[in-house]
Amino acid sequence: MLEISGVCKCYGQHEVLRDVSLTIGQEIRVIIGLNGSGKSTLLKIIAGILAADAGQVVLNGRDVSALPPEERRVGYVPQHPALFSHLIVRENVRYGLRGGRGSDELVQKVVKMLDLEDVLERKPEELSGGYKSRTSLARALAPQPQVMLLDEPLSDIDVAIKEKLLPEFREVLKFLKVPVLYVTHDPWEAEQIGDSFSVMVDGCIRDIASAEEAFAFIRKNRIEVA
Amino acid sequence: MRKNLIDVVFVPLFLLLVVFPVAALLLNLDGKGIERTLADEMFWRSVVNTIFAALAAALLCTVLAAGFGYYHLFKQHSIVYKVANLLNDLPIALPHTVAGLALLLAFGRKNFGFIGETGLAFTLTAVVLAMFFVSYPLAARAIASGVDRMEREVVDVARTLGDTPAQAYFKVVLPVMGEALFSGFVLAFSRSLSEFAAVVMFGGNLPGSTQVLASYVFTKVEEGELEMAVTASAFCIMLSLLIVALLGLRRLKWRHA
Numbered sequence A: 001m002l003e004i005s006g007v008c009k010c011y012g013q014h015e016v017l018r019d020v021s022l023t024i025g026q027e028i029r030v031i032i033g034l035n036g037s038g039k040s041t042l043l044k045i046i047a048g049i050l051a052a053d054a055g056q057v058v059l060n061g062r063d064v065s066a067l068p069p070e071e072r073r074v075g076y077v078p079q080h081p082a083l084f085s086h087l088i089v090r091e092n093v094r095y096g097l098r099g100g101r102g103s104d105e106l107v108q109k110v111v112k113m114l115d116l117e118d119v120l121e122r123k124p125e126e127l128s129g130g131y132k133s134r135t136s137l138a139r140a141l142a143p144q145p146q147v148m149l150l151d152e153p154l155s156d157i158d159v160a161i162k163e164k165l166l167p168e169f170r171e172v173l174k175f176l177k178v179p180v181l182y183v184t185h186d187p188w189e190a191e192q193i194g195d196s197f198s199v200m201v202d203g204c205i206r207d208i209a210s211a212e213e214a215f216a217f218i219r220k221n222r223i224e225v226a
Numbered sequence B: 001m002r003k004n005l006i007d008v009v010f011v012p013l014f015l016l017l018v019v020f021p022v023a024a025l026l027l028n029l030d031g032k033g034i035e036r037t038l039a040d041e042m043f044w045r046s047v048v049n050t051i052f053a054a055l056a057a058a059l060l061c062t063v064l065a066a067g068f069g070y071y072h073l074f075k076q077h078s079i080v081y082k083v084a085n086l087l088n089d090l091p092i093a094l095p096h097t098v099a100g101l102a103l104l105l106a107f108g109r110k111n112f113g114f115i116g117e118t119g120l121a122f123t124l125t126a127v128v129l130a131m132f133f134v135s136y137p138l139a140a141r142a143i144a145s146g147v148d149r150m151e152r153e154v155v156d157v158a159r160t161l162g163d164t165p166a167q168a169y170f171k172v173v174l175p176v177m178g179e180a181l182f183s184g185f186v187l188a189f190s191r192s193l194s195e196f197a198a199v200v201m202f203g204g205n206l207p208g209s210t211q212v213l214a215s216y217v218f219t220k221v222e223e224g225e226l227e228m229a230v231t232a233s234a235f236c237i238m239l240s241l242l243i244v245a246l247l248g249l250r251r252l253k254w255r256h257a
């Protein structure tokens, strides 16, 4: 269970997040919003990479708002895979295994589900875009995080490959049974992967019934803003 | 084709102000000067001193610069970082005699008299410290720009995977800083080879013990041994070209990696 309440964030005069509250259980919640609406900022605040000006992040009943990222147990998958280029795929995937986090069993399972068995000894630079994304996801999943945060993880990937990857991603994310926040711009991708949807406009978030409605909502509000 | 203004102004000025002095030096080389210099034990000692002290200084620079990189990445708002950053720019405008004097006052007889009559001053250690002082900012900047070029998300991910800032720095930042660390090292090494004022102020110019190539050339000119000064200078030019080539070679390697 991930509960976010009253999160605010300003950069100088610019209010990037305004009183954001959101509660999700073991579901894949897709966040849809225009460029600059504050989606990445929200994920970074949940991960502890950025500090919020106000508000709480509660993970499975524990208030983690004051904890640094290394103590939060979140899985973070940024837009570009951001792999550790000096380590092979196996070392990337196992990077977060320490102090009782994750297990060999889970690693094996994730590696199998994401079809990484044959590339484990390769360096990231030798991988195609699709395999880089898979590795980035596997690396975040392996330490068994309590929440998964994915920030447009497939935006660099060709549609044809995306089509193959999305069901795989959904399956492995479901397997972990944790709350998942998944940010995307792509309506089709949103429908494919999401259980439920939120829309973000100008730093405000709200639940919405479907991806289609989310985009309709954005279109309407953008016109009002413009 | 009509020449533009830049060709008309740049080329002659460049030839006159940069190429001509180097050529003048090389044209003044003569066999007897070369022979006498190569036979001079003090020349070879100054070569060894220069290379040894510059290597030690560059190493020290790189280690400290790596520390600065950590502050640059994680602690930009700390006082330590702000002071360190300010002091990085200082030696550029500072006459190096001033740097030498500062070192003399800090590590000389007054504070370090317990080590010897002159403290650390006028020893090879002093030469290393003087070279370090003027070269360190170059290394620090090389690392900082390397850190800036790195993908910030890599560090963010390492943190969410359980790394403290220091762990992330050692495990995922420094391992990919090869090129930045190497250029920092080579820049610091080159700067150290060329240092004269700070070295002479703090390390002295004792033939055979603290004399470096820069001060050897100075001494030979003072003694009126112009041919020997010219030979030593040509040697310096060769050394510099070697380093530039080295830097180019390594850049090439990293680009292809």
Ligand SMILES: Nc1ncnc2c1ncn2[C@@H]1O[C@H](COP(=O)(O)OP(=O)(O)OP(=O)(O)O)[C@@H](O)[C@H]1O
Binding pocket: A011, A016, A033, A034, A035, A036, A037, A038, A039, A040, A041, A042
């Ligand atoms: N370090 C920063 N300093 C100042 N402003 C920032 C900073 N980081 C982000 N912003 C601003 O905050 C706003 C929200 O940024 P954010 O990256 O969260 O948006 P986003 O919804 O993820 O957009 P995108 O879809 O383009 O990824 C943007 O207007 C951006 O310009």
Ligand SMILES: [Mg+2]
Binding pocket: A039, A040, A041, A151
């Ligand atoms: Mg974003």
